[in-house]
Amino acid sequence: MALLELSEPGQTPRPHERRVAAGIDLGTTNSLVATVRSGVAETLADTQGRHLLPSVVYYAAAAAPSVGDDAKAHAVTDPFNTIASVKRLMGRGVDDVKRLGNQLPYRFAASESAVPRIVTSAGVVSPVEVSAEILKVLKQRAQATLGADLDGVVVTVPAYFDDAQRQATKDAARLAGLNVLRLLNEPTAAAVAYGLDHQAEGVYVVYDLGGGTFDVSVLRLHRGVFEVLATGGDSALGGDDMDHAIAEWIMREANIGDHADPMLLRRLLRDACQAKERLTEAQQVALEVELAPQQVWQGTLTRSQLNALIDPLIQRSLAPCRRALRDANIKLEEVREVVMVGGSTRVPRVRERVGQFFARPPLVDIDPDKVVALGAAIQADVLAGNKPDTDMLLLDVNPLSLGIETMGGLAEKIIPRNTTLPVSRGQDFTTYKDGQTALSIHVVQGERDLVSGCRSLARFELHGIPPMAAGAARIRILFQVDADGLLSVSAKEQTTGTESSIQVKPSYGLTDNEIETMLLDSIDHATDDVAARQLREQQVDADRLLDAVGVALRADGDALLDKTERAAIDAAMQSLRSAREGQDERAIKNAIAALDTTTAEFASRRMNEGIRKALTGRRISELKDI
Amino acid sequence: MRKIPAVVVKASRSKVFSDGAVSNSARNFFEIFDLTPGFAIDLALLTGRYRELQRQVHPDKYAQGSDQERRLAVQMAANINDAFRTLKDPVERASYLLHLHEISVDDQSARRLDPEFLLEQMELREALGEVRNNRQAVHELTKIFTTIDTLEQQTLGTLAEAFARGDAASLRTANENVQKLRFINKLRAEAEEVEVQISS
Structure with a gap:
């Protein structure tokens, strides 16, 4: 037995309990939460055994919002107060919403803010708040099932979500009181669930058609590494559009005018969705719509009629497929399998057309509704530190090119689409007038050469440039995109070091103040107060840092630090421990900053050591291959 | 107050090659992968070493680490990504080699x-x-x-x-x-x- 207990110094298993982590698929139509238990990923059901939570929130006057099936029951009777498909509004501006127009039977509040707000009987709500309600229910479900608080979650987003949409999703999770370990792209999550299950190797395409979004990703799977080669899609294309196509067909057939009342519209959409689902098995379905009391329209929709209605939508999804393959530099023949994800891939015509396009039958053996949540759960388990020996590594890409506006309204790309994340890239720019001392930097996203064809992400200003002749200043603009796909931009005048930077808060996002207000509103003032909450947050941060430094010291402290350096770190840890015991939030914050600074050099040495070891280790395995 | 010009002008055609975001690892792209600088490289070897390095430094490995570690991980992983992207593409690799020889491929006079x-x-x-x-x-x-x-x-x-x-x-x-x-x-x-x- 003694032999089994031997362990190398520094490799002692981490003395902590298993962390509770979950994966959340926040979908347009349905949402799910999953976790890994006893090594197996599984979705969690509510008390009535239902796994799918309809992404619907019902706001009644003077009552807490209801979510899911209960809320969905109100969709037809009380459409203005029943918010469905809110994902379509995440990170969108007021103008985008106008464009979606008649597809959304809600009342929008006139507001100064760039973010659309919906008027309900319970007050005005933003899409972020509606999403937070859905997340809260999933959080409660997970905590009730697992009997513990969640330490962290992975929330999935469509790969084609832009910076604003990602930020909005993260804000919603924050509002729901969740610690987001990572935003994970849905097709990548599906590939993880599928790939680990099937020991897959080679090039895979994930075709993900959900309720409101379409994504396609081309991935190379190699010994646990999931490398996304390219991604594409349409963040406003999905099963909802099929429902609308069918509903519009019914309206034409039944001579219903364009200005039908919202309740009739909702009923039509519900009937359309049911007809679409039944046509997965049946060849034709009978339809009946009550237009007015005593006035009923009857009709039949056949599968071939349905196919004709949805063909243009499917066609729209194939162009991004073609482009993703081209961006990945992969030929059709090189694709090993096509994995179908998302409820809308149940439609036979979708399978047929996708199969034709890729010249092979697509894989449909995994539940397209659950696979994304399962993949997210696996990744959450890894990120929480429950699988220290895993080989799994996800390398994702940014879906859209990022750049800045230059003279003449041109968009200069700094990070092209499909660049592996994280990425940090700089480019030098200059002034165009003599004596110019400031400039405004306009960050844009998109593939067009003209700024007018791109989406505006943010604007910020750099001041204090010394007066020089036009073209003499050297301003380096640095873009950094983290593993979540979120962008930060900084600008620095090279000769004087004048600096300006922002975490890009999208033009269509909520401001920090707005989020703060919502957070404050959401706190139950009777049992909780802001100061206590902030103190607790600092304590959690302190514990996490102490834990991380402790692990690092046990692993590499002896090898990489001399006595003086070690003593300095020990002292900083001790200060943080004592501060953490106190009630002074500020003191904890300062002690965290101090320990962070003291360990900077150590952290950097550890990473370089890791790199060195990786290369030597690699050389040995390369020799073995010969 | 005078309105600030809403645009910037590109300083030059020349691209900014990152010179190692982390101070004590200002190595050139070939050194990062322990390869001899040159146009002829073994792509399989480069790819294999790229994956091994990312396994070590990717920010996901530091999800439970300190802020310091996570910031470093993002910088190092970004640097390795940049190096890999540059070396795997022949045109980018050639441009970079010329850059190491202090020849700018974007120099107009050379055209x-x-x-x-x-x-x-x-x-x-x-x-x-x-x-x-x-x-x-x-x-x-x-x-x-x-x-x-x-x-x-x-x-x-x-x-x-x-x-x-x-x-x-x-x-x-x-x-x-x-x-x-x-x-x-x-x-x-x-x-x-x-x-x-x-x-x-």
Whole structure:
């Protein structure tokens, strides 16, 4: 037995309990939460055994919002107060919403803010708040099932979500009181669930058609590494559009005018969705719509009629497929399998057309509704530190090119689409007038050469440039995109070091103040107060840092630090421990900053050591291959 | 108050190569992967080492780490990504090698491409324009792609030879061929666009 207990110094298993982590698929139509238990990923059901939570929130006057099936029951009777498909509004501006127009039977509040707000009987709500309600229910479900608080979650987003949409999703999770370990792209999550299950190797395409979004990703799977080669899609294309196509067909057939009342519209959409689902098995379905009391329209929709209605939508999804393959530099023949994800891939015509396009039958053996949540759960388990020996590594890409506006309204790309994340890239720019001392930097996203064809992400200003002749200043603009796909931009005048930077808060996002207000509103003032909450947050941060430094010291402290350096770190840890015991939030914050600074050099040495070891280790395995 | 100009002007055509975001690892891209600098590299070896390095430094490995570690991980992983992206692509790799030799591929004065090459480019572009206007000419497009492929292979061959010789005159040849490859790549991208237009 003694032999089994031997362990190398520094490799002692981490003395902590298993962390509770979950994966959340926040979908347009349905949402799910999953976790890994006893090594197996599984979705969690509510008390009535239902796994799918309809992404619907019902706001009644003077009552807490209801979510899911209960809320969905109100969709037809009380459409203005029943918010469905809110994902379509995440990170969108007021103008985008106008464009979606008649597809959304809600009342929008006139507001100064760039973010659309919906008027309900319970007050005005933003899409972020509606999403937070859905997340809260999933959080409660997970905590009730697992009997513990969640330490962290992975929330999935469509790969084609832009910076604003990602930020909005993260804000919603924050509002729901969740610690987001990572935003994970849905097709990548599906590939993880599928790939680990099937020991897959080679090039895979994930075709993900959900309720409101379409994504396609081309991935190379190699010994646990999931490398996304390219991604594409349409963040406003999905099963909802099929429902609308069918509903519009019914309206034409039944001579219903364009200005039908919202309740009739909702009923039509519900009937359309049911007809679409039944046509997965049946060849034709009978339809009946009550237009007015005593006035009923009857009709039949056949599968071939349905196919004709949805063909243009499917066609729209194939162009991004073609482009993703081209961006990945992969030929059709090189694709090993096509994995179908998302409820809308149940439609036979979708399978047929996708199969034709890729010249092979697509894989449909995994539940397209659950696979994304399962993949997210696996990744959450890894990120929480429950699988220290895993080989799994996800390398994702940014879906859209990022750049800045230059003279003449041109968009200069700094990070092209499909660049592996994280990425940090700089480019030098200059002034165009003599004596110019400031400039405004306009960050844009998109593939067009003209700024007018791109989406505006943010604007910020750099001041204090010394007066020089036009073209003499050297301003380096640095873009950094983290593993979540979120962008930060900084600008620095090279000769004087004048600096300006922002975490890009999208033009269509909520401001920090707005989020703060919502957070404050959401706190139950009777049992909780802001100061206590902030103190607790600092304590959690302190514990996490102490834990991380402790692990690092046990692993590499002896090898990489001399006595003086070690003593300095020990002292900083001790200060943080004592501060953490106190009630002074500020003191904890300062002690965290101090320990962070003291360990900077150590952290950097550890990473370089890791790199060195990786290369030597690699050389040995390369020799073995010969 | 005077309104601040809403735009900036590009300083130069030259690209900013990151010089190692982390202070004590200011190594060149080849050193990062422990490879000998040169145009001829073993792509499988590069890819294998890239994956091993990312396994070590990717920010996901530090999800439970300190802020310090996570910031460092993002910087190092970004640096490794940049190095890999540059070295795996022949045109980028060649540009970077020239950069290490302190030759800027974007230097306008160095642009003296032979007229024969430019003429051929113009002809190909015209042919592409005809395909765009006349969708029946699909077989013409296949011919254009074949011509582009052949041209690319020839140019890459010349480039490899030039780097293998490595003297000052050869580096000038290399630079010229990098310019040519950029023309060729741009043309291929346009041809692919036309292909998409035709097939949709």
